[in-house]
Amino acid sequence: MAIQVAVCGPRDCTAEEESDAREVGRLLAERGAVVICGGYTGVMAAVASGARSAGGTVVGVLSRADREGAGPDLSVVIPTGVGEARNAIIVNSGDAVIVIGGSWGTLSELALAMRRGRVPVVQLGGWRLLDRDGRPLAGARHAASPEEALAATGLWPG
């Protein structure tokens, strides 16, 4: 079975996040990884577009029970119908989780991925977390570029 990488990010994103997401999608597809994403617009559409441009497989795990709003570059659509509970399904589906940019929904995916605890979680941009004493939390690995994000997953050593 192919490696699967969940890529999470907001509907409303900056141009830089969109560009990063497209590049992450392209790089994942080049390495033969299946991309799992939320299936809608913004970062989700950009990572799908990038992966498809390189001939990759992209699965959109939708919150809705139908395909309304699903992006055009998905290979497979899973209209879960479970609402935001689908965020837990997305992060369960990755051998690694890459988070690009920030939003409340995206933060919930980052948190659920860390809660799951069995796979590398990589943040590219986005929000920062401090513990109760104001110190940066030891959490996701931080990457400064799409290439670094893939390297930080540790899935493709050397």
Add this chain to the structure above:
Amino acid sequence: MAIQVAVCGPRDCTAEEESDAREVGRLLAERGAVVICGGYTGVMAAVASGARSAGGTVVGVLSRADREGAGPDLSVVIPTGVGEARNAIIVNSGDAVIVIGGSWGTLSELALAMRRGRVPVVQLGGWRLLDRDGRPLAGARHAASPEEALAATGLWPG
């Protein structure tokens, strides 16, 4: 996007159901449809095996949060972690739902597919349902063979 067909059936199945499931998987893959199934043994493994033998894409929507017990012929694995609630996700993912054989889990999928009500539901063998007056329920379309099951979906008109 490719047509997606959800195929449901029990872990414990007869040799005939297993053979039917393999043939349904093969025929779906030949028509370019993506197969969505539960991802474990029995009918689920047989439909996956049939689809893969014809070069098709098979998505296993698992009840567990990890890949334990997932079959060897899945192209993509979605370890939902939502238990039997994943049955609703499987039936939401099909442009048609084909049910092969009978079990309580399978019956829940048949019922959820009929409840959804927007797509053709086809039964190949399996259990029968009577209304409160003992009359056969107008429900799923019944097929007597894998070929008839695909025809009954109406997705590939003549």
Add this chain to the structure above:
Amino acid sequence: MAIQVAVCGPRDCTAEEESDAREVGRLLAERGAVVICGGYTGVMAAVASGARSAGGTVVGVLSRADREGAGPDLSVVIPTGVGEARNAIIVNSGDAVIVIGGSWGTLSELALAMRRGRVPVVQLGGWRLLDRDGRPLAGARHAASPEEALAATGLWPG
């Protein structure tokens, strides 16, 4: 902790089913059981009404993420937002499951309750199930009245 009984049934029901549901709710509340139901109209509203008339606690486990359509007699509302997947949650919440009347959604709850397999499942009216050879399935216990339904749960011996 109080005994919890899940009561399932259709939105559209006969007058007899509504009357049975109200009586089941009343009898459960009299025995101190918490009633878990789907929280909307029909059988769901009737069992809630019966239970509240006897001072009982009724939990409505809703498919929607908000309270729209929730009945007036619920003590607690859980707007799951997971759609029909909430049917699995309802049946998981009962020390016994009582099914009144028939519909596709109700059948999915009966099937999920039997699939769960750890608690008594009692049918009061509703649909009938035959195996692949046309024989009645050994499944839920059948009851002919609300009193019999409670007795058939085995939760209140002697």
Add this chain to the structure above:
Amino acid sequence: MAIQVAVCGPRDCTAEEESDAREVGRLLAERGAVVICGGYTGVMAAVASGARSAGGTVVGVLSRADREGAGPDLSVVIPTGVGEARNAIIVNSGDAVIVIGGSWGTLSELALAMRRGRVPVVQLGGWRLLDRDGRPLAGARHAASPEEALAATGLWPG
């Protein structure tokens, strides 16, 4: 129907968080609010204990499909069986959401509550969030004590 307040917090918590949670539970019960929580140990058990000490109703929305590990002070148990996806259900169930302390699971609940966006979200201690430019996020209302937390919900004006 009674006001419902979801109270979220980690299994592993400090003595102060446990004490705060117990007091929040007590104060909510005194105001007649139903407490919705995750049903296990730590902050969840403490809020349940506080609410029960004041005669309140406490609903434990469990990740597991059975009651294993459920706390002793729950009035009602909903063993969802949907794993961490149940976090979305907890936050959907509150007219307000109070978050005490920090953990990855707790952060996912805070994020899902903010994502939901229709109800007040109050943080008592716990983690801090910065946006991509390192500025504190406009997010949950912050409270310094259990009394302030209840006041910050705005549910009991003056």
